[in-house]
Amino acid sequence: MSTLTVSVKWQKEVFPGVEIDTSQSPYVFKCQLYDLTGVAPERQKIMVKGGLLKDDADWSKVGVKEGQRLMMMGSADEIVKAPEKGPVFAEDMPEEAQFVNVGHSAGLFNLGNTCYMNSTVQCLHSVPELKSALLKHPPSGAGNNLDHSSHLLTAATRDLFSELDRNVKPVAPMQFWMALRKKYPQFGQLNNGSFMQQDAEECWTQLLYTLSQSLKSSSSSEEPDPVKELFGIEFVSRVHCAESGEESTERESVYSLKCHISQEVNHLHEGLKRGLKSELEKASPALGRSAIYVKDSRINDLPSYLTIQFVRFFWKRESNQKAKILRKVDYPLELDVFDLCSDDLRKRLEAPRRILRDEEGKKLGLKIGQKSSGSDNDVKMNDIKESSNGSGETSKDSSQEGVLPGKEIHLTGIYDLVAVLTHKGRSADSGHYVAWVKQENGKWIQFDDDNPIPQREEDITRLSGGGDWHMAYICMYKARLVPM
Numbered sequence: 513m514s515t516l517t518v519s520v521k522w523q524k525e526v527f528p529g530v531e532i533d534t535s536q537s538p539y540v541f542k543c544q545l546y547d548l549t550g551v552a553p554e555r556q557k558i559m560v561k562g563g564l565l566k567d568d569a570d571w572s573k574v575g576v577k578e579g580q581r582l583m584m585m586g587s588a589d590e591i592v593k594a595p596e597k598g599p600v601f602a603e604d605m606p607e608e609a610q611f612v613n614v615g616h617s618a619g620l621f622n623l624g625n626t627c628y629m630n631s632t633v634q635c636l637h638s639v640p641e642l643k644s645a646l647l648k649h650p651p652s653g654a655g656n657n658l659d660h661s662s663h664l665l666t667a668a669t670r671d672l673f674s675e676l677d678r679n680v681k682p683v684a685p686m687q688f689w690m691a692l693r694k695k696y697p698q699f700g701q702l703n704n705g706s707f708m709q710q711d712a713e714e715c716w717t718q719l720l721y722t723l724s725q726s727l728k729s730s731s732s733s734e735e736p737d738p739v740k741e742l743f744g745i746e747f748v749s750r751v752h753c754a755e756s757g758e759e760s761t762e763r764e765s766v767y768s769l770k771c772h773i774s775q776e777v778n779h780l781h782e783g784l785k786r787g788l789k790s791e792l793e794k795a796s797p798a799l800g801r802s803a804i805y806v807k808d809s810r811i812n813d814l815p816s817y818l819t820i821q822f823v824r825f826f827w828k829r830e831s832n833q834k835a836k837i838l839r840k841v842d843y844p845l846e847l848d849v850f851d852l853c854s855d856d857l858r859k860r861l862e863a864p865r866r867i868l869r870d871e872e873g874k875k876l877g878l879k880i881g882q883k884s885s886g887s888d889n890d891v892k893m894n895d896i897k898e899s900s901n902g903s904g905e906t907s908k909d910s911s912q913e914g915v916l917p918g919k920e921i922h923l924t925g926i927y928d929l930v931a932v933l934t935h936k937g938r939s940a941d942s943g944h945y946v947a948w949v950k951q952e953n954g955k956w957i958q959f960d961d962d963n964p965i966p967q968r969e970e971d972i973t974r975l976s977g978g979g980d981w982h983m984a985y986i987c988m989y990k991a992r993l994v995p996m
Contacts, residue, residue, distance in 0.1 A: 516576060520558075522549050522584045534571040535702060540623050542567070543684035550588035552681075553621070557585040570705075616951050618679040619962035623689055627945040627961055628712040629699070632719060633685065634947035634959040635931040635988055637673050639817060645727050645738035646670035658726055661695040666726035668692075669719070682962035695722060711834070712933055712945045713821055713986060720767050743767045746813035748854050753805045756798040763812070768819040768986075773837050780820065780843040780987075784852060787823075810854035818849070818927050818989040824935070824977075836938050840978030843929075845969070847989050850925040857925075864922040867994045919995040927989030934975050934982035946982055948972055 516532040527548050532541050542553035542565075558565040559582065561575040576582070617637065620630040636642060649666050658666075668691035675683050693700035696718050701708045724739035737744070749762045771783035788809045796803035820843075828835035850861060930950045937943015947959040948967060956972055958965040977983035 516571075516578050516580075518576065518579065519581045520545060520548075520584055521581055522551070522586075525549075526581075532571070532576065535705065536707070537567060537624055538565050538569050538571070538574075539567040540686070541565075543621050543623060544686055545584060546621075546684050547686060549584070549586075551584070551586040555586040559583040559585075616949075616955070616957040616964050616966075617676045619682045619959055619964045620676075621682050621684045622961040623684070623686065624707045625709045626685075626689060626707070628710045628715050629689065629692065630685070630961050631933050631945040631947035631959065632712050632715045633669075633672065633676075633688070634949055635933050635986070636716075636719070637676055638931055638949045638951075638988075639742065641738070641742055641816065642723075643670075643673050643677075645742075646673060646723075649726060661691070662722050662726050665691040665695045665719070665722050669723065692719070709942050711825070712935065716819075716933075716986060717767065739767075740765065740815075742816050743819060744813075744815050745769060745811060745818070747809045748812040748856075749807050749809040751792075751805050751807050753796055753798075753803050755803050756796050758796060758798055758805075762807075768821045771820055771822045771841065773823060773839055773841055775839075777839070777841060780822075780841060780847070783822070783841060784820070784849070788852060810857075811849065811852050812854045812857050814849070814853075814857070814923050814925065814991065816991050817930075818847070818991070820987045820989070822977075822983075822985055822987075824983070824985060825939075833939050836935075838938075838977055838979065838983070840976050841984075842976045843973065843984060843987055845929045845973060846992075847927045847929070848925060849927070853925060861923065861925045864924045864994045864996060865926070867996060868924050868926065868992070871994070921993045922996050923991050924994055926992045928992055929972065929987060930990045931988040932972060932975055932984050933986040933988075935985045936980065936982045938980075945985075948975065 514534050516534060518530055518532060519526055519528045520530050521527075522545075527545075530544065530548070538558075539553060542556050542558070545551065545556060545558075546553055553567070565574065620633060622630065646666070646669060649670055651667065665688075668688040672683070672685055672688045692715070699710050699715065701710075720739060720743060724737060727739055728737040744765050744767060747762075747764050747766065749764070750759065751762055752759045769784055770787040771777075771780055772787045773783055774786070777783045777786065790807050790809075792805050792807055793802050794805060795801070822841060824837045825834040826837070827833075850858060850865070853861065932948040934946050934948065935943055936946070948956060949959060950956050956967040956969055958967050975982050975984045
C-alpha cells in the first residue's frame with residue numbers, strides 16, 4: 513500500500529495531513545473528506561490537474577504529489593432550524609430527533625466491495641448489550657495483554673456503532689475498514705487494483721473473535737467474557753466407535769450453529785439437526801489404527817443471541833472458487849431449539865417454558881388449570897416479548913430493569929428473528945451482501961449499504977433461496993425470556 517499526504521482547503525478551512533491510499537479509488541478519499549467536512553461524496557468537486565477528480569480515476573494518472581494542497585468545493589448538508597412556532601418537518605429536526613422520527617439508524621457507504629463488511633456491522637450493531645460492553649473498553653487499550661491491532665479494531669467498532677446511533681445520513685466506515693484490514697490482511701486483497709469482495713461469514717466470525725478477546729481482557733471478573741455470554745453456544749458431544757466400542761465425551765464452545773444443506777433439507781430445523789451428527793476418522797488406541805467415529809452433539813448452554821449460518825458455499829475444484837448452493841431452505845420468525853438440547857439443558861428449560869406457555873395462554877384468554885411457579889404476580893406477555901423485539905432491555909446478563917423484585921431472567925429455548933444477512937449471486941467472493949434488521953420499534957429495515965429501506969415482516973422469511981434473488985446466509989435470533 514502506497515500513500516500520499518496532502519492538505520485540503522475547503523471554504524475557509526484547511527485540513528492538513530490527509531492521507532491518500534493510492535491503492536484505493538478516489539471515491540474512498542472522498543469518503544474520508546466526508547468524515548472531515550460533512551460534504552457528501554457526490555457533492556464534492558476536487559480540483560486536480562486536467563479538471564475535476566473522478567470517483568474511478570487512476571491515481572497514477574491524476575498527478576497528485578506529496579504535500580500538495582488540493583481545493584475542494586461543495587456545501588455540507590445543514591439542518592435548517594425549525595421556526596419557534598408552526599409545523600416541524602423531519603428535515604428541520606436535529607439528527608437525534610430525525611433518528612427517532614425515521615425509526616432506524618444510518619446506512620454505510622460502500623468503500624469498494626465492502627458490502628460484506630457493512631452488512632455484518634449493521635447486524636451486530638442491532639445488539640444493544642454489545643454496544644454497552646464496547647463502551648467499557650478502555651480508550652487506550654492499556655492495562656491488558658491485548659495486541660495493538662485488536663485494540664484498534666475494537667475501538668473502531670465502538671466508535672462506528674456510536675456514529676451510526678448519532679446519524680441518519682450515511683456514515684463512511686473508513687477507520688473501521690482500515691482497522692479490519694490491519695488486523696486481518698486478507699480483507700485487503702486486491703484484484704486489478706481494486707479491493708476484492710470477501711465472505712461476510714468470515715468477517716462476522718473474525719470480528720466476534722477479536723471483540724471476545726478484547727472485551728474479555730477489559731471486563732470485570734463478574735462478566736469475564738461478554739461476547740461469549742451474548743453469542744456463545746456450548747456443545748456436549750458423545751464420540752463413539754462402533755468397531756472398537758470406545759466412547760468419550762467432548763465439550764466445545766462456538767459462536768454459531770450450522771445449517772447443512774442437502775437434497776433432503778427443506779427447513780432450517782432439518783439442517784440444524786443434520787449438523788449435530790457427523791462422522792470422523794481418527795486413530796483408535798484400542799485397534800492400533802485409524803477407525804470411523806460417530807460424533808453426536810447436543811446444545812448444553814444457549815446464548816442471548818443465537819447465530820445460524822446456512823452452509824451455502826463449498827469449494828469447487830473445477831472453477832477454483834467457492835460455489836453456492838441455491839436450494840430453498842425455509843426459516844421461521846420464531847425458532848424453538850428445545851429438541852436440539854442436551855437432557856441437562858432441557859431440565860433447566862422446563863420451568864421457564866411452562867411459565868411462558870401459561871402467560872401466552874392468559875394473553876389468549878385461556879384458563880390455566882394449575883398455577884405454575886412464578887405466576888403469583890402476573891407479568892404481561894407483552895413485557896416478555898418486548899425483550900425479543902430488538903430493544904435489548906432484558907437479557908440473561910442484563911440489568912433486568914423492570915423485572916419484579918426477587919425474580920431472575922431465564923432462557924426458554926425459544927428465539928425471535930431480529931436480523932438476516934443475505935447474499936445475492938453465485939459465489940461467496942462476488943455478488944452482493946445486504947442486512948435486514950429489526951428495529952426497536954418492531955419495524956424491519958433493509959440496509960443496502962448507504963440506502964436503508966423499510967420492509968414488511970412477511971417479506972423477511974421469503975429470503976429463503978431457490979433462485980438468484982437475495983437469500984439468507986446468516987440469521988440472528990434473540991432469546992425470548994421469562995422472569996422467575
